[in-house]
Amino acid sequence: MAPKVLISDKLSPAAVQIFKDRGIDVDFQPDLGKDKDKLAEIIGNYDGLAIRSATKVTEKIIEAATNLKVVGRAGIGVDNVDIPNASKKGIIVMNTPFGNMITTAEHAIAMMFAVARQIPEASASTHAGKWEKSKFMGVELTGKTLGVIGAGNIGGIVCQRAVGLKMKVVAYDPFLSDERATELGVTKVELDELFARADFITLHVPLTDTTRNVISAEAIAKMKDGVRIINCARGGLVDEAALAEALKSGKVAGAAFDVFETEPAKDSPLFNLSNVVCTPHLGASTTEAQENVALQVAEQISDYLLTGAVTNALNMPSVTAEEAKVMGPWIKLAGHLGNFIGQMTDEPIKAINVLYDGVSSTMNLKALDCAVVAGIMKKANPDVNMVSAPVIAKERGVKISTTTQDQSGAFEGYIKVTVVTEKKERSVAGTVFSDGKPRFIQIKGINVDAEVGEHMLYTTNEDVPGIIGTLGGTLGDHGVNIANFTLGRSNSGGEAIALLYVDDALSTDVLKALEATGKFKQVKPLTFDIA
Known part of the structure; x- marks a missing residue:
């Protein structure tokens, strides 16, 4: 019998066709997601659920989903899915984290042009019947220095586009390697140097405890007079009140914001300032991006239901059900080892070396590698998962190598993770005890039992x-x-x-x-x- 998939939100007809072409019985009810009672009533009939943001996959829905195997979110945000309860029930939750990268990067570039040439204000003035040609004196982008904070997926695209505009680009990213910086055509710098050199600054990092208010009053004081700041990443990266004061004083010449600390943004210190361009979180809002994520989620759900392949899963490694029973504690250990070493490492990582000893060497090493890398990357990007982490590491030029060996010590098996930076190597090892609990057994070559x-x-x-x-x-x-x-x-x-x-x-x-x-x-x- 063919798998059955329900689409409960508005997805592209092309996505519906992908399911049909691959032999999946698809039920397209684009308004059903708004009726949670009706959804709960029928969800037990389906193997897969494809959604956007309107459908709320709550504990009640999951409880009623007696046959559901996979939820696919067309887009990156999964706040509308109860992932912990889905995980407990063995339901895979997927998203499409890479479908809107170009669109978001292009919006940042568009916002940079808009603030450089005061386009929104000039447009409003002209619509009002004024002809204030001398009032709207802009600046060229050519030859200016763009500071990019975060040179990952979207930031990397912004770097490339800016280089094409003949801008000088400096980038700050703890995981940016020299090789990747050369490939992008940018100069890798520390954050204070970026503040001192940049004529324009654009942010492309997630919101974490480390990045919150990375643009603060103190940071603004270190910047050039007349700098322009663009944020199309996350609200909360910039202290909006401090920026507003700097905009009023002229220290900052202009700003362009697509995201705000509180959304929907009904009020902000940045509103009604003539040198600020604001848009309502439009980063991913293009026809192409919405089409891309819809097609991607259809392919991913189909792959899993037909072949068992797992792509962009947020709550499950790429392993079979049989492997998962044995590997679960070892996957958790691998993540802890990576997380430990990631939290200890502030400088850019050039390489990650993983040694698998004894029983661990016989497991699905790809999944274990993914868990290690995801753990390391979690400090910089809390949203990273076991599928996206290796992609991010590769894009940043981090080399990942794996070594296996037969049992060599007192433990049935262990995992040792070593990271290599410009300055040093750092390692940590761990094992899983018979009770299934991970333990740290060696740090920097010193034996412990923690x-x-x-x-x-x-x-x-x-x-x-x-x-x-x-x-x-x-x-x-x-x-x-x-x-x-x-x-x-x-x-x-x-x-x-x-x-x-x-x-x-x-x-x-x-x-x-x-x-x-x-x-x-x-x-x-x-x-x-x-x-």
């Missing part, structure tokens, strides 16, 4: 007396409870490390207090998803 916790503290120091007391006392003074405490050293009097599992996230005050003791070379808070 349970993985949601909130952890990593420190390095010289092997001298009193470290345990200092750690325990300082954390105790700040009300931090320790769940697990692991120590290791290279040799007596040599380098020593500590890895602590604590009950709650560590505050800045705690970290500063530890640093103030003068006993630690490094104090680093770590977080892991242990769900």
Whole structure:
């Protein structure tokens, strides 16, 4: 019997035809997603569900979806899908993260032109019957320096387009390799240098704790007078109030924003400023982009239902059901190892080397590699998944290599991850115990035995007396409870490390207090998803 797919949102007729051409029984009801009761009533009849944003795949829908195997979202955002409950029920959730890259990049370029030549204001003035030719004096893009913050998928396209416009392009991206920068035709710089050199600045990074308000009052003070700022990435990357003040003072000559801290944006400090261009989150709003994501989701759902191939899954590695039973804990371990080393590494990564020992070497290494790389990339991009992570790494010139070996030690098997940067190599190893729980067993070549916790503290120091007391006392003074405490050293009097599992996230005050003791070379808070 042919698989059955329901399309409950408005998708392109071409997407419907893809399902039909591939022998899938497709039911196209583009307005059904708005009727959650009706959707719950019939969803049990389908193997696949193709949606946009109108359909809400809630816990109730998932509970009623007795035969559902895959949900495909035409687009990148999946806030309308209850992924945890879908995962528990074995339903794969896919999206199409690469279908609107060109469209979003082009919108950023269009916004740059608009703010450079004051096009919206000039258009409104001319429509009003005025002829204010001398009022709207713009600037050329040719020869100007564009600072690109984030040179990944969309940022990379912006770089290439800007080079084609004869702009000088400088880029800041912790994962941008020298080789990739050369390929894009840009100069890789640190953030402060970008602020100092750029005539235009455009942002293309996700919103994380690290990137929130990356454009702040302090950052603006470091910029050239007359800089112009474009944000078509995420609201919250720019302190809108600080930017508004800089626009009023003339420090910033203009800004163009497609995204805002609060959306829908009914009010913003940037509104009603004559030197600001605003659009209502139109980055992906082109006919071509909407068509692309619809066709992609149809192909992806068809591939999975007909062949078992998994593409752009947000909640499942590319492994068979049989493999998943054995590999689940090892995939989690691989992600934790990658996440650990990603949080420890601030400089651009040139290579990722993964060693699989013993039982781990007999598994689906591609899936394990994806979990490692996704863990490493998660610091820079929380939305990264096991499918998109290797693509992002490749685009940024990161080389990934895998080595296998027979069982070589006391453990039945283990995984060791090493990252290579311009300055150093950094490694961490782990295994899965018989209880199915991942453990860290080696950091920087120093043997440890550490349970993985949601909130952890990593420190390095010289092997001298009193470290345990200092750690325990300082954390105790700040009300931090320790769940697990692991120590290791290279040799007596040599380098020593500590890895602590604590009950709650560590505050800045705690970290500063530890640093103030003068006993630690490094104090680093770590977080892991242990769900």
